[in-house]
Amino acid sequence: MAPWTNWAGTETAAPERVVAPHHVREIVDEIERSRARGRTLKMTGTGHSFTGISAPVDTMVRPDHFTGIVAVDRDAMTVTVRAGTPLHVLNQQLTGLGLSLHNMGDIAEQTLAGATSTGTHGTGGTVASLSAQIEGFTIISGQGEEITASRVDSSDVFAVGRVGLGALGILTELTVKVEPLFALEAHEQPMTWDTALATYDELTADHDHVDVYWFPHTEHALAKVNDRRTDLDDIRPLSRWRHWLDDELLSNTLFGMITSLGTSAPAAVPVLNRLSGRALSERTFSDVAHRVFTSSRRVRFKEMEYAVPREVGVEALREVRRVIDASTWRIGFPIEVRTTPADDIALSTASGRESMYLAFHVPVGADHTDYFTGVEDVLRHFEGRPHWGKMHTRGADELSSLYPRFGEFLAVRDALDPDRVFTNPYLRSVLGD
Numbered sequence: 001m002a003p004w005t006n007w008a009g010t011e012t013a014a015p016e017r018v019v020a021p022h023h024v025r026e027i028v029d030e031i032e033r034s035r036a037r038g039r040t041l042k043m044t045g046t047g048h049s050f051t052g053i054s055a056p057v058d059t060m061v062r063p064d065h066f067t068g069i070v071a072v073d074r075d076a077m078t079v080t081v082r083a084g085t086p087l088h089v090l091n092q093q094l095t096g097l098g099l100s101l102h103n104m105g106d107i108a109e110q111t112l113a114g115a116t117s118t119g120t121h122g123t124g125g126t127v128a129s130l131s132a133q134i135e136g137f138t139i140i141s142g143q144g145e146e147i148t149a150s151r152v153d154s155s156d157v158f159a160v161g162r163v164g165l166g167a168l169g170i171l172t173e174l175t176v177k178v179e180p181l182f183a184l185e186a187h188e189q190p191m192t193w194d195t196a197l198a199t200y201d202e203l204t205a206d207h208d209h210v211d212v213y214w215f216p217h218t219e220h221a222l223a224k225v226n227d228r229r230t231d232l233d234d235i236r237p238l239s240r241w242r243h244w245l246d247d248e249l250l251s252n253t254l255f256g257m258i259t260s261l262g263t264s265a266p267a268a269v270p271v272l273n274r275l276s277g278r279a280l281s282e283r284t285f286s287d288v289a290h291r292v293f294t295s296s297r298r299v300r301f302k303e304m305e306y307a308v309p310r311e312v313g314v315e316a317l318r319e320v321r322r323v324i325d326a327s328t329w330r331i332g333f334p335i336e337v338r339t340t341p342a343d344d345i346a347l348s349t350a351s352g353r354e355s356m357y358l359a360f361h362v363p364v365g366a367d368h369t370d371y372f373t374g375v376e377d378v379l380r381h382f383e384g385r386p387h388w389g390k391m392h393t394r395g396a397d398e399l400s401s402l403y404p405r406f407g408e409f410l411a412v413r414d415a416l417d418p419d420r421v422f423t424n425p426y427l428r429s430v431l432g433d
Contacts, residue, residue, distance in 0.1 A: 004056055006047035007109075008302050008364050010391065013052075015042075015060040022065045027170055028144045034059055035142065035421050042424060043170050045111035046086065049118055049389035050303050052426035054166055063111060066172060069093050078135050079178050083113035083171040091290035099178040100289050103128050103209070108294040113171040118389035119163045119348050121340055121357070122293060124209035124226075128340030131162040131348060133177045139169040142417030150175075157416070160346040160409045165388055167427050168416045183235045184209070184226040184292040190280035193321075196221040197314055204339050209293075213334035214317075216324050217270035220277025222334070226292055237287040246283070247295060256299040259363045262332035269330035300364040301333060304372045304391045305357055306384035307349035310339060313356025316382040320358065323378055329371050333361035346405035349385040359390075388430070396432035 003014045016039075021027050034041040039058040047054070063084025071080040079099065081090060088108035094100055103125040110120065112130070121129035136150035139161060147169070149158040161168050191199075196212050203210045207225040214221045229235070238246070258276065262269040286292075308316045317337060324331060336359040340350050349355060360375055362368045372391060376384075385402050386392035400406040410431065417423075420433070 004044065004047070004060060006049060006052075006055075008050050008300055010050050010302055011047075011052040011055050013055040013057065013060075015056040015058060017059040018062065019059065020062040020064045024140065024146065024172055027061065027140050027172065028146070030059060030061060031140060031142065031170065031421060032144045035144075035419050038419075039421075040423055041170075041421055042166065043083075043113070045084065045114035046109050048107065048110045048114065050391045051389055052424060053118060053389055054114065055424050055426065057424050061170065063113065069097075070173065071175075072097060072099075076135075077178055078175050080173055080175045081112055082173055083111065083137075085112050086110065087112060087115060088294070091294070094178060095181060095288060095290070098181045100181045101130070101176065102126065102133055102179055104130060104290065104293045106211075106293060106295055107297055108290065112174055112176075114389075116162060116174065117164050117166050117171070119345075119350075119387065120389065121338075121350070122209065123211050123338035123340060123357075124204065124207070126341060127343065128338075129163075129343065129345075129348060129350065130176070131345055132343040132350075134162045134174055135177050136175040137161060137171055138173040139164075139171050139416075141169045142419055142421040146172075147416075157412055159344075160405070160412045162345045163348045163388070165347065165427060165430070167413055167422055167431060169422065180230070181232065182289055183229040183232055183286050184289050185229050185284070185286040186224065186226050186292050187282075187284045188222060188224045189282050190277070191221050191223055193219045193221050196223060197317070200314060200337075210339065212337040214321075214337070215273045215277045215334045216321075216331035218273045218277045220274070220280065222280050228289075229286060232288070235286040235288070236284075237291070238283075238285045242283075242285075250279075252296060252298040259299060259301075259332050260365075262330065263363045263366045266330035269332045272332065301361045302364055302366075302368050302391060303359060303361045304368070304376065305359040305387040306376070306379045306392075307340075307355040307357050307387070308379060308382040308384045310354035310356050312382050313337075313339070313358075316356070316379060316384070317358060319378050319382075320375055323374055327370075327374065329374070331360075331371060332363065332366075335360055346409045347388070347403055349387060351403060351405065355385075357387075395429050399430055400432075
């Protein structure tokens, strides 16, 4: 049997058994089978987490037959979706219904269950993460019980399960809040490091969604701002030629060549970054929201991302730059900066606090250890919380002090999965057993 590998190749596993159930009863049977034999079971999606959060040990459950929208409630403005639905499929189906998610990250390959269970997020808006857009879900516990959770029903499970880490059970359906289909007007503008930091508060106050990239070893930055538009008749998408040039040739093909060169010749990275920074150009376009939020990522990489309190975010970024500048590291990927409102989910990285997210990448073939470890040491001092699906070295002792409701999550886990049917090495590390 071929081993399981995640998208970045940072995690592999060789499960003893692989199943792709068609019905909930089959999932229950697999859970009961694993529990009776003292074995574990994990449902895996598309493997876009860089950590081993979904790595299967004994039985791997594939969600291939749990896809698609099953109900639309236009009065409540919600849709109920099967948990294994890839986000790009959900976006297409919602567009056909004249509906949209409020916010999303920049990759649409993950399953809805995987993205919400790890706290995948976008930037800005009134809610940033996909998890915070959940209105209810159905989950199969480690005892084979089917539980429907919402703010009214099984509210204790709902309070923690929207970012459940795959530790509470197998998600089968999620009900998410939607809104009428809208467009985004995107404006991308090169600027200097000093300007980007000096105007960041102004940018986030004046625009709906803001994403800033800084190119290490340079003074170059790029600000991307997106503003909501309800008039779909006046959108101005990129031409097919401009999309191919900017988003395929430059952002994928050429960038892949540059990162490969930087990996083989690290001394060239500062020069390559300066050339990339100088090549940045301004552009404005508009399109249906998900086509602006998301983009193709064909250059494979490894990633670490941390959420720090919004009020110390710029200070943390300045300290990261100071450490990079003083080091011998050669960082070929830009550092991404996003901001989100607080939410009320126990183990969300934005739980109880407005947050700034700092994301760090290296090519998939490069050694990330010194860079990620050095940056992580900086962000510890700013009460940084690592993204659950991205690389980090934090364990349960440290994480429990970062989340005031950590114990609440563990109590629900004990109730839903006392035999740890859904555990694996990553979950034992971050949750303590």
